[in-house]
Amino acid sequence: MANEIIKLSAVRLREEIEKGNISPTEVVETFAKRIQQVEGKIKAFVTLTVEQAYENAKKVKGGKLFGIPIAVKDNILTYGVKTTCGSKMLENFIAPYDATVSERIKKEGAIIIGKTNMDEFAMGSSTEFSAFGPTKNPWDLERVPGGSSGGSAAAVASLMSPLSLGSDTGGSIRQPAAFCGVIGLKPTYGRVSRYGLVAFASSLDQIGPFGRYTEDVALLLEVISGKDPKDSTCADKPVLNFVEEIKKPIKGLKAGIPKEIFEFGLSNEVKEIFENWIEKLKAEGIEIKTIEIPMLKYAIPIYYVIATSEASSNLARYDGVRYGYRTSKYKDLTEMYTKTRDEGFGPEVKRRIMLGTFALSTGYYDAYYLKAKKIQRLLYEDFARVFKEVDIIITPTTPTPAFKFGEKMSNPIDMYLSDIFTVSVNLAGLPAVSVPIGLTANNLPVGGQVIGRPWDETTILTVSYNWERISQFPDWVPDL
Ligand code: GLN
Numbered sequence: 266m267a268n269e270i271i272k273l274s275a276v277r278l279r280e281e282i283e284k285g286n287i288s289p290t291e292v293v294e295t296f297a298k299r300i301q302q303v304e305g306k307i308k309a310f311v312t313l314t315v316e317q318a319y320e321n322a323k324k325v326k327g328g329k330l331f332g333i334p335i336a337v338k339d340n341i342l343t344y345g346v347k348t349t350c351g352s353k354m355l356e357n358f359i360a361p362y363d364a365t366v367s368e369r370i371k372k373e374g375a376i377i378i379g380k381t382n383m384d385e386f387a388m389g390s391s392t393e394f395s396a397f398g399p400t401k402n403p404w405d406l407e408r409v410p411g412g413s414s415g416g417s418a419a420a421v422a423s424l425m426s427p428l429s430l431g432s433d434t435g436g437s438i439r440q441p442a443a444f445c446g447v448i449g450l451k452p453t454y455g456r457v458s459r460y461g462l463v464a465f466a467s468s469l470d471q472i473g474p475f476g477r478y479t480e481d482v483a484l485l486l487e488v489i490s491g492k493d494p495k496d497s498t499c500a501d502k503p504v505l506n507f508v509e510e511i512k513k514p515i516k517g518l519k520a521g522i523p524k525e526i527f528e529f530g531l532s533n534e535v536k537e538i539f540e541n542w543i544e545k546l547k548a549e550g551i552e553i554k555t556i557e558i559p560m561l562k563y564a565i566p567i568y569y570v571i572a573t574s575e576a577s578s579n580l581a582r583y584d585g586v587r588y589g590y591r592t593s594k595y596k597d598l599t600e601m602y603t604k605t606r607d608e609g610f611g612p613e614v615k616r617r618i619m620l621g622t623f624a625l626s627t628g629y630y631d632a633y634y635l636k637a638k639k640i641q642r643l644l645y646e647d648f649a650r651v652f653k654e655v656d657i658i659i660t661p662t663t664p665t666p667a668f669k670f671g672e673k674m675s676n677p678i679d680m681y682l683s684d685i686f687t688v689s690v691n692l693a694g695l696p697a698v699s700v701p702i703g704l705t706a707n708n709l710p711v712g713g714q715v716i717g718r719p720w721d722e723t724t725i726l727t728v729s730y731n732w733e734r735i736s737q738f739p740d741w742v743p744d745l
Pocket of ligand 1: 387388389390412413432433434435436437438465572684
Protein backbone atom coordinates (compact mmCIF):
# COMPACT_ATOMS: atom_id res chain seq x y z
CA MET A 266 0.00 0.00 0.00
CA ALA A 267 2.70 2.52 1.04
CA ASN A 268 4.54 1.65 -2.13
CA GLU A 269 1.48 2.47 -4.18
CA ILE A 270 0.80 5.76 -2.43
CA ILE A 271 4.26 7.19 -3.02
CA LYS A 272 3.96 6.37 -6.71
CA LEU A 273 0.52 7.90 -7.21
CA SER A 274 0.10 11.21 -8.99
CA ALA A 275 -0.77 14.19 -6.80
CA VAL A 276 -4.06 14.47 -8.68
CA ARG A 277 -4.99 10.85 -7.85
CA LEU A 278 -3.76 11.19 -4.29
CA ARG A 279 -5.96 14.23 -3.77
CA GLU A 280 -8.93 12.28 -5.11
CA GLU A 281 -8.26 9.49 -2.61
CA ILE A 282 -8.05 12.06 0.19
CA GLU A 283 -11.27 13.74 -0.94
CA LYS A 284 -13.06 10.39 -1.03
CA GLY A 285 -11.88 9.75 2.50
CA ASN A 286 -9.87 6.65 1.50
CA ILE A 287 -6.76 8.10 3.09
CA SER A 288 -6.24 11.06 5.42
CA PRO A 289 -3.67 13.85 5.01
CA THR A 290 -1.98 12.58 8.18
CA GLU A 291 -1.60 9.10 6.69
CA VAL A 292 -0.17 10.65 3.54
CA VAL A 293 2.40 12.58 5.55
CA GLU A 294 3.21 9.43 7.49
CA THR A 295 3.80 7.47 4.31
CA PHE A 296 6.15 10.04 2.83
CA ALA A 297 7.91 10.57 6.17
CA LYS A 298 8.69 6.84 6.19
CA ARG A 299 10.02 7.02 2.66
CA ILE A 300 12.19 9.98 3.63
CA GLN A 301 13.54 8.01 6.57
CA GLN A 302 14.44 5.15 4.24
CA VAL A 303 16.19 7.01 1.43
CA GLU A 304 17.12 10.56 2.47
CA GLY A 305 20.31 9.30 4.14
CA LYS A 306 21.56 8.25 0.70
CA ILE A 307 20.22 11.16 -1.35
CA LYS A 308 20.49 14.25 0.87
CA ALA A 309 17.86 16.17 -1.05
CA PHE A 310 16.89 18.32 1.94
CA VAL A 311 18.63 21.06 3.90
CA THR A 312 15.76 21.22 6.40
CA LEU A 313 12.98 18.70 6.97
CA THR A 314 9.69 20.03 8.30
CA VAL A 315 8.00 16.71 8.96
CA GLU A 316 6.88 17.73 12.47
CA GLN A 317 5.12 20.83 11.16
CA ALA A 318 3.75 18.71 8.31
CA TYR A 319 1.94 16.49 10.80
CA GLU A 320 0.51 19.58 12.48
CA ASN A 321 -0.62 21.04 9.19
CA ALA A 322 -2.08 17.73 8.01
CA LYS A 323 -4.52 17.93 10.91
CA LYS A 324 -5.58 21.42 9.89
CA VAL A 325 -6.02 21.25 6.11
CA LYS A 326 -9.61 21.20 4.94
CA GLY A 327 -9.49 21.08 1.18
CA GLY A 328 -8.18 22.84 -1.90
CA LYS A 329 -6.54 22.01 -5.21
CA LEU A 330 -3.55 20.50 -3.38
CA PHE A 331 -5.51 19.09 -0.45
CA GLY A 332 -3.12 17.04 1.69
CA ILE A 333 -0.36 16.88 -0.94
CA PRO A 334 3.23 17.00 0.36
CA ILE A 335 5.51 19.46 -1.39
CA ALA A 336 9.26 20.01 -1.14
CA VAL A 337 10.32 23.64 -1.58
CA LYS A 338 13.69 24.88 -2.82
CA ASP A 339 15.63 26.60 -0.09
CA ASN A 340 15.68 29.98 -1.82
CA ILE A 341 11.89 30.34 -1.53
CA LEU A 342 10.75 31.93 1.73
CA THR A 343 8.60 29.77 4.01
CA TYR A 344 7.39 31.61 7.09
CA GLY A 345 9.02 30.53 10.33
CA VAL A 346 11.31 27.99 8.62
CA LYS A 347 14.99 28.34 7.74
CA THR A 348 15.70 29.52 4.20
CA THR A 349 19.43 29.10 3.63
CA CYS A 350 19.91 29.40 -0.15
CA GLY A 351 22.53 26.70 0.28
CA SER A 352 24.81 29.34 1.77
CA LYS A 353 26.70 29.84 5.00
CA MET A 354 25.61 33.45 4.64
CA LEU A 355 22.00 32.49 5.44
CA GLU A 356 22.68 29.33 7.44
CA ASN A 357 20.51 30.47 10.37
CA PHE A 358 18.12 32.76 8.53
CA ILE A 359 14.48 32.14 9.40
CA ALA A 360 12.02 33.46 6.84
CA PRO A 361 9.97 36.29 8.37
CA TYR A 362 7.16 35.90 5.83
CA ASP A 363 5.93 33.57 3.09
CA ALA A 364 6.85 33.94 -0.56
CA THR A 365 3.72 34.41 -2.68
CA VAL A 366 4.10 30.87 -4.02
CA SER A 367 4.38 29.45 -0.48
CA GLU A 368 1.27 31.33 0.52
CA ARG A 369 -0.60 30.09 -2.55
CA ILE A 370 0.26 26.41 -2.14
CA LYS A 371 -0.64 26.51 1.56
CA LYS A 372 -3.95 28.14 0.75
CA GLU A 373 -4.76 25.23 -1.55
CA GLY A 374 -4.08 22.70 1.18
CA ALA A 375 -0.53 21.63 0.30
CA ILE A 376 1.79 20.45 3.06
CA ILE A 377 5.41 21.54 2.95
CA ILE A 378 7.60 18.63 4.04
CA GLY A 379 11.00 20.24 3.71
CA LYS A 380 13.37 22.73 2.11
CA THR A 381 15.56 21.33 -0.61
CA ASN A 382 19.27 21.53 -1.24
CA MET A 383 20.67 23.73 -3.98
CA ASP A 384 23.83 25.33 -5.33
CA GLU A 385 24.63 28.38 -3.25
CA PHE A 386 22.29 31.23 -4.29
CA ALA A 387 21.20 29.05 -7.25
CA MET A 388 24.57 29.42 -8.96
CA GLY A 389 25.59 26.11 -10.42
CA SER A 390 24.53 23.04 -12.35
CA SER A 391 25.25 20.18 -9.93
CA THR A 392 24.42 21.16 -6.28
CA GLU A 393 28.12 20.67 -5.58
CA PHE A 394 28.24 24.35 -4.66
CA SER A 395 25.86 23.93 -1.70
CA ALA A 396 27.53 24.95 1.57
CA PHE A 397 25.87 21.90 3.14
CA GLY A 398 27.26 19.18 0.87
CA PRO A 399 25.92 17.85 -2.43
CA THR A 400 22.72 15.96 -3.23
CA LYS A 401 23.12 12.57 -4.92
CA ASN A 402 21.44 11.51 -8.14
CA PRO A 403 18.88 8.82 -7.21
CA TRP A 404 19.73 6.89 -10.40
CA ASP A 405 23.44 6.66 -9.61
CA LEU A 406 24.75 7.86 -6.27
CA GLU A 407 28.14 8.68 -7.79
CA ARG A 408 26.58 11.25 -10.07
CA VAL A 409 25.23 14.76 -9.60
CA PRO A 410 21.46 15.37 -9.65
CA GLY A 411 22.03 18.56 -11.68
CA GLY A 412 21.45 22.04 -10.35
CA SER A 413 20.84 24.38 -9.03
CA SER A 414 17.49 22.87 -7.94
CA GLY A 415 19.12 19.43 -7.52
CA GLY A 416 17.41 18.75 -4.19
CA SER A 417 13.92 19.46 -5.56
CA ALA A 418 14.49 17.17 -8.56
CA ALA A 419 16.02 14.37 -6.48
CA ALA A 420 13.24 14.54 -3.86
CA VAL A 421 10.60 13.89 -6.52
CA ALA A 422 12.66 11.30 -8.43
CA SER A 423 13.26 9.28 -5.25
CA LEU A 424 9.56 9.40 -4.33
CA MET A 425 10.11 11.44 -1.16
CA SER A 426 7.58 13.98 -2.40
CA PRO A 427 5.04 13.91 -5.25
CA LEU A 428 5.74 17.54 -6.10
CA SER A 429 8.37 20.19 -5.54
CA LEU A 430 9.17 23.77 -6.41
CA GLY A 431 12.41 25.02 -7.90
CA SER A 432 13.71 28.17 -9.50
CA ASP A 433 15.17 28.54 -12.97
CA THR A 434 17.46 31.37 -14.02
CA GLY A 435 19.33 29.57 -16.77
CA GLY A 436 18.12 26.00 -16.54
CA SER A 437 18.03 25.21 -12.83
CA ILE A 438 14.66 23.45 -13.05
CA ARG A 439 14.97 21.78 -16.44
CA GLN A 440 18.55 20.51 -16.22
CA PRO A 441 18.12 18.71 -12.86
CA ALA A 442 14.72 17.41 -14.04
CA ALA A 443 16.51 15.88 -17.04
CA PHE A 444 19.31 14.40 -14.90
CA CYS A 445 16.84 12.87 -12.41
CA GLY A 446 14.20 11.64 -14.87
CA VAL A 447 11.28 13.84 -13.82
CA ILE A 448 9.30 16.69 -15.39
CA GLY A 449 10.47 20.26 -14.74
CA LEU A 450 8.74 23.38 -16.02
CA LYS A 451 10.08 26.89 -16.32
CA PRO A 452 7.10 29.21 -16.85
CA THR A 453 7.07 32.31 -19.05
CA TYR A 454 8.85 35.18 -17.32
CA GLY A 455 6.11 37.00 -15.39
CA ARG A 456 3.74 34.05 -15.10
CA VAL A 457 4.70 33.35 -11.46
CA SER A 458 5.38 35.88 -8.73
CA ARG A 459 8.99 36.18 -7.57
CA TYR A 460 7.99 37.83 -4.30
CA GLY A 461 9.89 35.96 -1.60
CA LEU A 462 12.24 34.22 -4.01
CA VAL A 463 15.78 35.19 -3.05
CA ALA A 464 16.99 37.07 -6.12
CA PHE A 465 19.88 35.79 -8.23
CA ALA A 466 19.34 37.46 -11.62
CA SER A 467 15.98 39.19 -11.34
CA SER A 468 15.29 39.58 -15.06
CA LEU A 469 15.72 35.83 -15.63
CA ASP A 470 14.55 34.10 -12.40
CA GLN A 471 11.25 32.18 -12.44
CA ILE A 472 9.80 29.70 -9.96
CA GLY A 473 8.36 26.51 -11.40
CA PRO A 474 7.10 23.00 -10.57
CA PHE A 475 8.67 19.53 -10.63
CA GLY A 476 6.58 16.38 -10.77
CA ARG A 477 6.46 12.85 -12.17
CA TYR A 478 3.13 13.34 -13.95
CA THR A 479 2.23 16.09 -16.42
CA GLU A 480 -1.15 16.65 -14.76
CA ASP A 481 0.58 17.32 -11.45
CA VAL A 482 2.93 19.86 -12.98
CA ALA A 483 -0.04 21.54 -14.66
CA LEU A 484 -1.92 21.63 -11.36
CA LEU A 485 0.94 23.14 -9.39
CA LEU A 486 1.51 25.71 -12.15
CA GLU A 487 -2.14 26.66 -11.94
CA VAL A 488 -1.89 27.18 -8.18
CA ILE A 489 1.24 29.35 -8.22
CA SER A 490 0.42 31.44 -11.33
CA GLY A 491 -1.22 34.81 -11.58
CA LYS A 492 -0.91 38.48 -10.88
CA ASP A 493 0.66 39.58 -7.61
CA PRO A 494 0.61 43.20 -6.46
CA LYS A 495 3.84 42.47 -4.55
CA ASP A 496 5.82 41.76 -7.75
CA SER A 497 5.48 44.32 -10.52
CA THR A 498 7.13 41.99 -13.05
CA CYS A 499 4.37 39.45 -12.46
CA ALA A 500 1.88 39.83 -15.31
CA ASP A 501 -1.85 40.17 -15.16
CA LYS A 502 -2.65 37.13 -17.29
CA PRO A 503 -5.63 34.85 -16.82
CA VAL A 504 -4.83 31.70 -14.87
CA LEU A 505 -5.95 28.80 -17.02
CA ASN A 506 -7.26 25.46 -15.92
CA PHE A 507 -4.06 23.84 -17.20
CA VAL A 508 -4.98 20.35 -15.96
CA GLU A 509 -7.91 20.20 -18.40
CA GLU A 510 -6.43 22.37 -21.17
CA ILE A 511 -3.52 19.99 -21.76
CA LYS A 512 -5.66 16.96 -22.53
CA LYS A 513 -5.72 17.48 -26.27
CA PRO A 514 -4.15 15.59 -29.16
CA ILE A 515 -0.89 16.91 -30.61
CA LYS A 516 -1.60 15.96 -34.21
CA GLY A 517 -0.82 18.82 -36.57
CA LEU A 518 1.44 20.73 -34.17
CA LYS A 519 4.42 22.25 -35.94
CA ALA A 520 7.75 21.76 -34.18
CA GLY A 521 11.16 23.22 -35.04
CA ILE A 522 14.49 21.63 -34.23
CA PRO A 523 17.34 24.16 -34.26
CA LYS A 524 20.07 22.92 -36.57
CA GLU A 525 22.64 24.44 -34.19
CA ILE A 526 22.01 21.87 -31.44
CA PHE A 527 24.36 19.39 -33.05
CA GLU A 528 27.27 21.83 -32.74
CA PHE A 529 27.49 21.76 -28.95
CA GLY A 530 29.06 18.49 -27.86
CA LEU A 531 25.87 16.45 -27.93
CA SER A 532 26.80 12.97 -26.67
CA ASN A 533 25.98 10.03 -28.91
CA GLU A 534 23.62 8.43 -26.44
CA VAL A 535 21.63 11.65 -25.95
CA LYS A 536 21.54 12.17 -29.71
CA GLU A 537 20.22 8.67 -30.30
CA ILE A 538 17.53 8.88 -27.62
CA PHE A 539 16.54 12.35 -28.84
CA GLU A 540 16.21 11.19 -32.46
CA ASN A 541 14.17 8.22 -31.38
CA TRP A 542 11.86 10.54 -29.42
CA ILE A 543 11.39 12.75 -32.47
CA GLU A 544 10.36 9.70 -34.51
CA LYS A 545 7.75 8.81 -31.87
CA LEU A 546 6.40 12.38 -31.88
CA LYS A 547 6.20 12.32 -35.68
CA ALA A 548 4.17 9.14 -35.45
CA GLU A 549 1.70 11.08 -33.27
CA GLY A 550 1.29 13.60 -36.07
CA ILE A 551 3.70 16.37 -35.02
CA GLU A 552 5.26 18.01 -38.07
CA ILE A 553 8.98 18.49 -37.67
CA LYS A 554 11.12 21.02 -39.50
CA THR A 555 14.67 22.24 -39.11
CA ILE A 556 15.00 25.83 -38.00
CA GLU A 557 17.84 28.24 -37.36
CA ILE A 558 18.60 30.21 -34.22
CA PRO A 559 21.91 31.80 -35.23
CA MET A 560 22.31 33.69 -31.94
CA LEU A 561 22.18 30.44 -29.94
CA LYS A 562 25.96 30.23 -30.07
CA TYR A 563 26.21 33.38 -27.98
CA ALA A 564 23.68 32.30 -25.34
CA ILE A 565 26.23 31.15 -22.75
CA PRO A 566 28.44 34.27 -22.93
CA ILE A 567 25.43 36.63 -22.88
CA TYR A 568 23.93 34.75 -19.95
CA TYR A 569 27.11 34.83 -17.92
CA VAL A 570 27.48 38.58 -18.43
CA ILE A 571 23.85 39.46 -17.66
CA ALA A 572 23.28 36.96 -14.83
CA THR A 573 26.52 37.82 -13.05
CA SER A 574 25.91 41.57 -13.44
CA GLU A 575 22.50 41.29 -11.82
CA ALA A 576 23.84 38.92 -9.17
CA SER A 577 26.63 41.31 -8.22
CA SER A 578 24.02 43.93 -7.50
CA ASN A 579 21.48 41.60 -5.83
CA LEU A 580 24.07 40.08 -3.52
CA ALA A 581 25.34 43.44 -2.28
CA ARG A 582 22.70 43.23 0.47
CA TYR A 583 24.60 40.49 2.34
CA ASP A 584 26.83 42.83 4.26
CA GLY A 585 26.54 41.49 7.81
CA VAL A 586 24.34 44.41 8.84
CA ARG A 587 20.79 43.59 7.88
CA TYR A 588 20.60 39.84 8.19
CA GLY A 589 22.55 36.65 7.87
CA TYR A 590 26.10 35.84 8.76
CA ARG A 591 28.47 38.38 10.33
CA THR A 592 32.16 37.76 10.92
CA SER A 593 33.17 37.50 14.58
CA LYS A 594 36.31 39.67 14.66
CA TYR A 595 36.80 43.02 12.93
CA LYS A 596 38.32 46.36 13.75
CA ASP A 597 36.14 48.66 11.67
CA LEU A 598 33.08 48.72 9.44
CA THR A 599 34.97 48.11 6.21
CA GLU A 600 36.69 45.07 7.63
CA MET A 601 33.36 43.82 8.96
CA TYR A 602 31.91 44.00 5.43
CA THR A 603 34.83 42.37 3.70
CA LYS A 604 35.40 39.59 6.22
CA THR A 605 31.67 38.82 6.38
CA ARG A 606 31.49 38.45 2.61
CA ASP A 607 34.76 36.59 2.36
CA GLU A 608 33.73 34.05 5.01
CA GLY A 609 30.02 33.86 4.17
CA PHE A 610 30.15 33.28 0.39
CA GLY A 611 31.54 30.21 -1.36
CA PRO A 612 33.84 30.14 -4.42
CA GLU A 613 31.27 30.18 -7.22
CA VAL A 614 29.31 33.06 -5.71
CA LYS A 615 32.51 35.08 -5.32
CA ARG A 616 33.52 34.33 -8.90
CA ARG A 617 30.16 35.62 -10.12
CA ILE A 618 30.19 38.76 -7.99
CA MET A 619 33.64 39.59 -9.36
CA LEU A 620 32.63 38.88 -12.96
CA GLY A 621 29.45 40.94 -12.64
CA THR A 622 31.13 43.85 -10.90
CA PHE A 623 33.74 43.90 -13.64
CA ALA A 624 31.14 43.82 -16.43
CA LEU A 625 29.26 46.74 -14.89
CA SER A 626 32.22 48.97 -14.11
CA THR A 627 32.94 52.22 -15.92
CA GLY A 628 34.66 51.60 -19.20
CA TYR A 629 33.54 47.97 -19.36
CA TYR A 630 29.79 48.50 -19.13
CA ASP A 631 29.48 49.35 -22.83
CA ALA A 632 31.87 46.65 -23.93
CA TYR A 633 30.29 43.83 -21.92
CA TYR A 634 26.93 44.48 -20.28
CA LEU A 635 25.43 46.67 -22.99
CA LYS A 636 26.80 44.41 -25.74
CA ALA A 637 25.26 41.39 -24.02
CA LYS A 638 21.89 43.15 -23.73
CA LYS A 639 21.97 43.94 -27.46
CA ILE A 640 22.71 40.36 -28.44
CA GLN A 641 20.02 39.20 -26.01
CA ARG A 642 17.58 41.26 -28.08
CA LEU A 643 18.77 39.61 -31.29
CA LEU A 644 18.35 36.19 -29.71
CA TYR A 645 14.82 37.15 -28.67
CA GLU A 646 14.13 38.20 -32.26
CA ASP A 647 15.47 34.88 -33.56
CA PHE A 648 12.90 33.10 -31.43
CA ALA A 649 10.10 35.50 -32.39
CA ARG A 650 10.83 34.92 -36.10
CA VAL A 651 10.87 31.14 -35.71
CA PHE A 652 7.63 31.15 -33.72
CA LYS A 653 5.87 32.64 -36.74
CA GLU A 654 6.45 29.31 -38.47
CA VAL A 655 6.30 26.74 -35.69
CA ASP A 656 4.27 26.21 -32.51
CA ILE A 657 7.05 24.71 -30.42
CA ILE A 658 10.82 24.25 -30.51
CA ILE A 659 12.34 20.96 -29.45
CA THR A 660 15.89 20.27 -28.20
CA PRO A 661 17.58 17.85 -25.85
CA THR A 662 17.55 19.44 -22.37
CA THR A 663 21.26 18.85 -21.87
CA PRO A 664 24.09 17.65 -24.12
CA THR A 665 24.94 14.72 -21.79
CA PRO A 666 23.28 12.70 -19.03
CA ALA A 667 24.23 13.34 -15.37
CA PHE A 668 27.98 13.63 -14.85
CA LYS A 669 30.08 12.35 -11.95
CA PHE A 670 30.89 14.36 -8.83
CA GLY A 671 33.98 16.47 -9.30
CA GLU A 672 34.02 16.01 -13.08
CA LYS A 673 33.38 19.67 -13.88
CA MET A 674 34.50 21.36 -10.69
CA SER A 675 37.95 22.35 -11.87
CA ASN A 676 36.71 24.00 -15.06
CA PRO A 677 33.87 26.49 -14.60
CA ILE A 678 33.39 26.95 -18.34
CA ASP A 679 32.83 23.23 -18.76
CA MET A 680 30.16 23.39 -16.03
CA TYR A 681 28.55 26.43 -17.69
CA LEU A 682 28.31 24.55 -21.00
CA SER A 683 25.92 21.99 -19.55
CA ASP A 684 23.29 24.76 -19.75
CA ILE A 685 23.71 25.46 -23.45
CA PHE A 686 20.16 24.41 -24.40
CA THR A 687 18.41 25.94 -21.43
CA VAL A 688 19.85 29.45 -20.89
CA SER A 689 18.59 30.84 -24.19
CA VAL A 690 15.02 30.20 -23.03
CA ASN A 691 15.45 32.44 -19.96
CA LEU A 692 17.18 35.10 -22.03
CA ALA A 693 14.11 35.22 -24.28
CA GLY A 694 11.62 34.94 -21.37
CA LEU A 695 9.94 31.86 -22.86
CA PRO A 696 8.24 28.88 -21.20
CA ALA A 697 9.87 25.45 -21.51
CA VAL A 698 9.47 22.01 -20.03
CA SER A 699 11.91 19.14 -19.69
CA VAL A 700 10.38 15.68 -19.94
CA PRO A 701 12.00 12.25 -19.55
CA ILE A 702 12.56 10.83 -23.03
CA GLY A 703 14.61 7.70 -22.36
CA LEU A 704 17.25 5.90 -20.35
CA THR A 705 20.83 5.27 -21.45
CA ALA A 706 22.53 1.86 -21.44
CA ASN A 707 23.82 2.77 -17.94
CA ASN A 708 20.29 3.46 -16.79
CA LEU A 709 20.64 7.24 -16.66
CA PRO A 710 17.67 9.41 -17.61
CA VAL A 711 17.76 11.74 -20.62
CA GLY A 712 15.52 14.78 -20.93
CA GLY A 713 13.91 16.45 -23.92
CA GLN A 714 13.03 20.13 -23.86
CA VAL A 715 9.89 21.62 -25.39
CA ILE A 716 9.94 25.42 -25.71
CA GLY A 717 6.76 27.39 -26.29
CA ARG A 718 5.61 30.83 -27.35
CA PRO A 719 5.31 33.37 -24.55
CA TRP A 720 2.39 32.45 -22.24
CA ASP A 721 1.78 29.19 -24.06
CA GLU A 722 2.54 26.71 -21.27
CA THR A 723 -0.56 24.84 -22.42
CA THR A 724 0.93 23.61 -25.69
CA ILE A 725 4.24 22.45 -24.23
CA LEU A 726 2.43 20.60 -21.45
CA THR A 727 0.11 19.05 -24.04
CA VAL A 728 3.18 17.54 -25.68
CA SER A 729 4.38 16.28 -22.29
CA TYR A 730 0.94 14.84 -21.51
CA ASN A 731 0.70 12.96 -24.80
CA TRP A 732 4.27 11.68 -24.58
CA GLU A 733 3.59 10.49 -21.04
CA ARG A 734 0.67 8.41 -22.28
CA ILE A 735 2.75 6.85 -25.06
CA SER A 736 5.88 6.18 -23.02
CA GLN A 737 4.47 5.73 -19.50
CA PHE A 738 7.57 7.52 -18.21
CA PRO A 739 6.18 7.93 -14.66
CA ASP A 740 6.98 4.22 -14.32
CA TRP A 741 10.69 4.95 -14.79
CA VAL A 742 11.72 4.99 -11.16
CA PRO A 743 15.24 4.48 -9.81
CA ASP A 744 16.02 1.46 -7.62
CA LEU A 745 16.91 2.67 -4.16
N1 GLN B 1 23.40 26.59 -14.04
C1 GLN B 1 23.12 27.96 -14.36
C2 GLN B 1 24.00 28.87 -13.53
O1 GLN B 1 24.88 28.35 -12.92
C3 GLN B 1 21.68 28.25 -14.12
C4 GLN B 1 21.38 28.45 -12.69
C5 GLN B 1 19.93 28.71 -12.45
O2 GLN B 1 19.09 28.56 -13.32
N2 GLN B 1 19.66 29.19 -11.27
O3 GLN B 1 23.85 30.03 -13.49
